[in-house]
Amino acid sequence: MRPFLSALVAAAVLAAGMVVAAWVIADGLREVRTGERTVAVKGLAERDVKADLALWPMRFVATSNALDEAQAKIAADATTIAAFLGQAGIGREEIAVQSIEVTDLLAQAYRSGPVESRFIVAQTLMVRSPEVDRIAAASQKVGDLVARGVVLSGDGPAAGPAYVFTGLNAIKPGMIAEATRNARAAAEQFATDSASHLGGIRTASQGLFQILPRDDAPGETESRQINKTVRVVATLEYALAR
Numbered sequence: 001m002r003p004f005l006s007a008l009v010a011a012a013v014l015a016a017g018m019v020v021a022a023w024v025i026a027d028g029l030r031e032v033r034t035g036e037r038t039v040a041v042k043g044l045a046e047r048d049v050k051a052d053l054a055l056w057p058m059r060f061v062a063t064s065n066a067l068d069e070a071q072a073k074i075a076a077d078a079t080t081i082a083a084f085l086g087q088a089g090i091g092r093e094e095i096a097v098q099s100i101e102v103t104d105l106l107a108q109a110y111r112s113g114p115v116e117s118r119f120i121v122a123q124t125l126m127v128r129s130p131e132v133d134r135i136a137a138a139s140q141k142v143g144d145l146v147a148r149g150v151v152l153s154g155d156g157p158a159a160g161p162a163y164v165f166t167g168l169n170a171i172k173p174g175m176i177a178e179a180t181r182n183a184r185a186a187a188e189q190f191a192t193d194s195a196s197h198l199g200g201i202r203t204a205s206q207g208l209f210q211i212l213p214r215d216d217a218p219g220e221t222e223s224r225q226i227n228k229t230v231r232v233v234a235t236l237e238y239a240l241a242r
Contacts, residue, residue: 037240038202039190043183045175047230048214051163054135056127057098059153063117067102070121074100077150081125084145088138090129098126122153127161132226135161162223165211171230176206179234187238199239207233 058081062073082095103120129135139161142152184198191198213220214227222228 037196038237039187039240040235040237041183041186041190043179043181043186043234043236045179045182045232045234047171047175049165049167049171049211049228049230051132051165051226051228052130053164053166054127054129054132054161055164056129056135056139056161057124058127059122059124061120061122061151061153063120065118067119067121070102070117070119074121074123078123078125080148080150081145084141084148085127085138088141089131089134090127090138094127094129096126096128098124100124132163136163136226160224163226163228164223165228165230168209168211168230172209172232175209175230175232176234179206179232180204180236183234183236184238187236191238191240194240196240196242199241202237202239204234204236207235 060074060077060081062070062077064070064073078097082092085095086092101120101122103122104118105115105120106118127135145152188198190196210231211222212229212231213222213225214229215225
């Protein structure tokens with residue numbers, strides 16, 4: 001009987017030890033998990049800005065069987081365009097010749113069909129101006145150039161002005177600070193809702209600055225809009241404590 005009682009006592013002691021050990025391990029894991037409690041939050045900052053630079057490539061074309069005639073027409077059209085821009089308040093110093101292209105259709109090895117005009121002369125004037133409102137107003141009146149016999153080409157970037165915001169570096173610090181504040185406010189709210197205390201920052205990362213169209217309409221790109229929205233998102237991870 002005594003051996004049986006001894007074995008029973010030993011088993012009871014072993015079981016109690018296992019219970020205690022399990023409790024200690026579980027408590028240790030709880031402490032580790034508690035120490036690792038974190039919350040990751042994102043903070044958004046946005047600014048509405050206005051473009052401060054307009055770039056307007058104006059490509060126009062003349063055709064003729066005589067090269068000198070096509071060149072003369074291009075020169076006359078360039079004068080007409082300069083006058084048109086001058087009437088819009090755009091100075092000649094804001095206009096530069098970007099390129100001149102001459103195409104001889106008879107020199108093309110893979111041409112097909114008859115050639116009505118042998119030479120095609122195309123020229124691109126680049127308008128570069130900080131007066132974005134003047135450029136926008138002038139671009140709405142390009143029909144006047146067509147009425148004067150100027151053939152504007154829609155090839156390449158000649159669809160209209162592009163508007164650029166160059167002041168991003170000046171607003172970056174303030175936007176980063178705002179995004180960080182917004183992220184912390186979200187983390188504090190989470191800590192309050194979960195009956196926790198917000199600790200220090202564990203990790204932090206800043207997203208890319210995005211320049212977006214203010215009006216997100218179909219077919220409207222950021223470069224075609226004067227008014228834009230700058231956006232940045234900051235991601236922060238905070239420690240949480242009970």
